[in-house]
Amino acid sequence: MKLLVLHAHPRSKASVVQRAMVRAISGLDGVTIADLYAEYPDFDIHVAREQQRLLDHDVIVLQHPFYWYSSPALLKEWLDLVLENGWAYGPGGTRLAGRFLLSAISTGGTQEAYRHGGRNRFEIAELLSPFNQTAYLCSMAYLAPFVIHAGRQLPAGQLAAAAGTYRDLIVGLRDGAIDPLSRLAPGFTLPPAFSAKR
Amino acid sequence: MHPQDLLLGAFIYLAAAVIAALLATRLGLGSVLGYLVAGMVIGPSVLGLIGREGADVMHFAEFGVVVMLFLVGLELRPATLWALRRPIIGLGGLQVAATALALGAGALALGFGWQAALTTGLILAMSSTAIVLQSLSERGLLKTSAGQSCFSVLLFQDIAVIPILALLPLLATVNPQSAHGATLIGDLPRWAQTLAVLAAVGAIIVAGRFLTRPLFRLVAATGSREVFVGLALVMVVGIALLMQLVGLSAALGTFLAGVVLADSEYRHELEMDLDPFKGLLLAVFFIAVGAGIDFSLLLHQPLLVAGLVLGFIALKFGIMFLLARLFAMGGPDACRFSFALAQGGEFAFVLISFAAGLGLLDPGQSGLLVAVVALSMAAAPLLMILDARVIQPRFASKPGARGSEPIEDTGARVIIAGHGRFGITVGRLLQASGIRAVVLDHDAEQIEVVRKFGFRTYYGDASRHDLLEAAGAAEAQALVIAIDEPEKVLQIVETARRHFPQLQIFARARDRVHAYRLINAGVEHVYREVFAASVDLGKQLLVGLGMHPFEAHRAARRFKAHDEDLLRRSARHVDDTQRLIDIARQEREELERVLTSDASAPGASPDHAWQAPDGRPSDAGPAPAPPAGQAAPQPAPWPPVPWRAGAMH
Numbered sequence: 001m002k003l004l005v006l007h008a009h010p011r012s013k014a015s016v017v018q019r020a021m022v023r024a025i026s027g028l029d030g031v032t033i034a035d036l037y038a039e040y041p042d043f044d045i046h047v048a049r050e051q052q053r054l055l056d057h058d059v060i061v062l063q064h065p066f067y068w069y070s071s072p073a074l075l076k077e078w079l080d081l082v083l084e085n086g087w088a089y090g091p092g093g094t095r096l097a098g099r100f101l102l103s104a105i106s107t108g109g110t111q112e113a114y115r116h117g118g119r120n121r122f123e124i125a126e127l128l129s130p131f132n133q134t135a136y137l138c139s140m141a142y143l144a145p146f147v148i149h150a151g152r153q154l155p156a157g158q159l160a161a162a163a164g165t166y167r168d169l170i171v172g173l174r175d176g177a178i179d180p181l182s183r184l185a186p187g188f189t190l191p192p193a194f195s196a197k198r
Numbered sequence: 199m200h201p202q203d204l205l206l207g208a209f210i211y212l213a214a215a216v217i218a219a220l221l222a223t224r225l226g227l228g229s230v231l232g233y234l235v236a237g238m239v240i241g242p243s244v245l246g247l248i249g250r251e252g253a254d255v256m257h258f259a260e261f262g263v264v265v266m267l268f269l270v271g272l273e274l275r276p277a278t279l280w281a282l283r284r285p286i287i288g289l290g291g292l293q294v295a296a297t298a299l300a301l302g303a304g305a306l307a308l309g310f311g312w313q314a315a316l317t318t319g320l321i322l323a324m325s326s327t328a329i330v331l332q333s334l335s336e337r338g339l340l341k342t343s344a345g346q347s348c349f350s351v352l353l354f355q356d357i358a359v360i361p362i363l364a365l366l367p368l369l370a371t372v373n374p375q376s377a378h379g380a381t382l383i384g385d386l387p388r389w390a391q392t393l394a395v396l397a398a399v400g401a402i403i404v405a406g407r408f409l410t411r412p413l414f415r416l417v418a419a420t421g422s423r424e425v426f427v428g429l430a431l432v433m434v435v436g437i438a439l440l441m442q443l444v445g446l447s448a449a450l451g452t453f454l455a456g457v458v459l460a461d462s463e464y465r466h467e468l469e470m471d472l473d474p475f476k477g478l479l480l481a482v483f484f485i486a487v488g489a490g491i492d493f494s495l496l497l498h499q500p501l502l503v504a505g506l507v508l509g510f511i512a513l514k515f516g517i518m519f520l521l522a523r524l525f526a527m528g529g530p531d532a533c534r535f536s537f538a539l540a541q542g543g544e545f546a547f548v549l550i551s552f553a554a555g556l557g558l559l560d561p562g563q564s565g566l567l568v569a570v571v572a573l574s575m576a577a578a579p580l581l582m583i584l585d586a587r588v589i590q591p592r593f594a595s596k597p598g599a600r601g602s603e604p605i606e607d608t609g610a611r612v613i614i615a616g617h618g619r620f621g622i623t624v625g626r627l628l629q630a631s632g633i634r635a636v637v638l639d640h641d642a643e644q645i646e647v648v649r650k651f652g653f654r655t656y657y658g659d660a661s662r663h664d665l666l667e668a669a670g671a672a673e674a675q676a677l678v679i680a681i682d683e684p685e686k687v688l689q690i691v692e693t694a695r696r697h698f699p700q701l702q703i704f705a706r707a708r709d710r711v712h713a714y715r716l717i718n719a720g721v722e723h724v725y726r727e728v729f730a731a732s733v734d735l736g737k738q739l740l741v742g743l744g745m746h747p748f749e750a751h752r753a754a755r756r757f758k759a760h761d762e763d764l765l766r767r768s769a770r771h772v773d774d775t776q777r778l779i780d781i782a783r784q785e786r787e788e789l790e791r792v793l794t795s796d797a798s799a800p801g802a803s804p805d806h807a808w809q810a811p812d813g814r815p816s817d818a819g820p821a822p823a824p825p826a827g828q829a830a831p832q833p834a835p836w837p838p839v840p841w842r843a844g845a846m847h
Contacts, residue, residue: 012746014805041751065805
């Protein structure tokens with residue numbers, strides 16, 4: 001399968017974990033990495049081109065720091081503009097049906113912070129539910145997210161190991177060694193149009 | 199006539215015109231009425247300051263009507279004219295036919311023979327283009343739907359003069375050839391006459407399209423204004439002569455020439471140069487009409503003349519009103535239209551003398567007709583005042599009734615002065631966004647070039663207030679000053695701010711000092727001509743050196759905002775170089791601090807804010823920044839992105 005990694009980070013200089021993740025999957029055949037902030041520094045997203053790029057790939061990876069429990073602004077802008085009504089969803093909008101969506105995020109807080117009663121009060125899966133539902137509305141399958149928690153605090157070796165895990169996931173999906181349907185987000189039911197397309 | 203008499207005559211006419219116009223506009227009556235009354239006062243019947251040469255003066259002053267129709271034609275692109283074809287032919291045609299028949303019937307009832315009656319009807323069907331257009335434009339009503347209907351009818355009448363001139367000899371019982379000798383081609387066979395007429399019209403169109411542009415360009419290149427004015431007058435007079443030679447109406451010929459030139463880049467300059475001539479000649483024309491009224495006839499048969507004038511106006515008004523309703527005009531528009539057109543016109547005088555020459559009208563009849571037409575023309579401004587002050591307010595007070603509204607927004611919203619490499623970019627952006635702009639340039643060669651690329655550009659010096667006015671500055675929203683002569687830009691700013699305070703001004707500044715002066719002149723939107731391009735280049739350079747494009751973008755934005763702020767703060771020290779240097783020194787450090795703050799204050803970014811201090815599971819607040827250097831700087835190769843315009847810098 002072909003993978004498209006939409007990478008969004010507005011401060012590449014300040015990035016540690018995201019940069020390690022990008023480096024881990026750079027140069028892989030069949031994996032396209034798009035640095036959205038480099039391509040659209042003035043936020044002028046080329047919708048037709050982005051849509052074609054989606055059609056050219058089977059798995060869409062949204063890779064970004066988990067700013068304010070969501071994506072950086074440009075990725076949101078990208079979703080707002082590229083996933084058009086009648087194209088990605090709505091009447092006749094089944095162009096993305098049968099594809100997979102994967103969130104690959106890095107958080108500042110530890111895993112323990114993301115639980116009921118924890119500092120962030122919600123679990124990652126709950127906070128990612130907008131992306132989960134976006135996939136569903138576009139008749140895509142939403143995969144269990146890949147998360148690196150508190151990566152800045154990790155010793156260099158452990159960060160490299162986490163990035164390696166990320167690479168294994170990407171390569172596994174690409175080669176078919178990992179069946180994406182076996183890795184759906186917990187509780188995710190496939191949208192009706194998804195199965196029809198596959 | 200002795201030269202002294204000529205000067206004296208000119209003095210009397212012009213002085214009367216000035217005094218009349220001053221008084222009439224002060225009283226809110228419109229200048230046309232003032233001129234007519236002035237003519238009566240200085241004419242042979244009252245003061246006798248001007249004598250019997252009134253008819254000659256009128257012939258001369260009719261040239262004012264000719265110039266006016268040329269200017270009207272300039273305002274009308276062929277496409278606009280085509281869009282008006284229904285009102286012109288339908289409304290205009292019906293009006294002439296119905297009025298001629300009804301008034302002819304009236305004349306028949308008064309005991310005229312049927313030929314004389316029909317002639318009278320046709321003569322009285324004409325309304326006064328000069329009075330109506332002048333009055334409507336003075337009141338700003340020309341572009342309303344009623345105004346456009348008036349214009350359509352008047353245009354049809356002006357065209358109808360030609361077939362009427364051809365028809366009258368057929369009605370005449372005496373030898374018709376005697377009257378036809380006035381034209382050069384009168385002795386030719388009929389088919390040759392037709393051919394000559396077609397050839398003359400064709401010559402105007404072809405010459406207007408292909409000959410005038412290089413000629414105007416040549417003259418414009420001399421930079422001498424009087425040569426340009428001279429050429430414009432030569433053209434109009436020449437067309438008038440040509441039309442007279444083939445027996446067509448000179449006004450119609452120049453109107454046609456105007457339409458042909460409506461798309462020309464010299465349109466505004468022509469309008470402006472000929473406007474004073476038109477105004478003065480029309481004034482003299484109206485004065486001559488006033489002077490020509492024969493008061494002795496009025497004194498001998500006051501009741502007859504008064505009755506005829508009233509009956510004529512009432513009948514014409516009624517027909518106009520019926521037609522207006524037939525063409526689905528609302529009450530206010532129908533009234534305005536009918537009041538405006540209920541009078542005789544200047545072409546009536548031409549037709550009366552022509553018909554008298556043919557023996558169609560006897561001297562008594564023609565004298566009476568001249569008096570009726572002239573008095574109805576004198577009454578016309580009064581009727582329009584009556585309509586504006588008494589009739590229209592009644593409609594306005596009724597809910598639901600609406601007066602005339604502009605049918606077409608002919609005024610452009612933006613005027614661009616200067617269509618070189620700067621202005622043309624602005625113009626292209628506006629054009630692509632569907633916003634109408636009038637573009638002015640005073641470089642004839644530049645205009646030639648950009649016209650080839652399909653831009654509508656006009657020749658003219660935008661620092662002149664009257665040219666700005668002709669380009670529609672009074673109605674426009676914005677003025678873009680994109681010319682590359684710093685002094686001239688300041689001059690235009692001053693002119694525009696004085697005469698058109700509603701205009702938003704967007705000015706091109708040559709350099710920093712020029713920008714200071716523009717800011718001090720009160721211009722809010724000042725753009726240094728190469729500033730944006732330099733910043734763009736700098737931004738892409740940063741990317742080329744390995745900076746992330748988004749960071750480069752933000753750096754450029756911050757730099758720009760900071761510099762523009764500095765520009766505005768320094769403007770008032772434009773004459774104090776040392777002070778400017780000091781400010782610039784201080785600001786350089788400030789700028790460096792601003793530009794690096796994004797990267798050097800890591801604690802502020804969310805990348806650092808949510809982490810726990812040292813990997814412990816923590817519910818505590820945001821952590822302090824990690825030691826510097828942890829974010830290993832590594833220049834990443836940012837590949838150029840080919841579909842982005844930025845990549846082409």
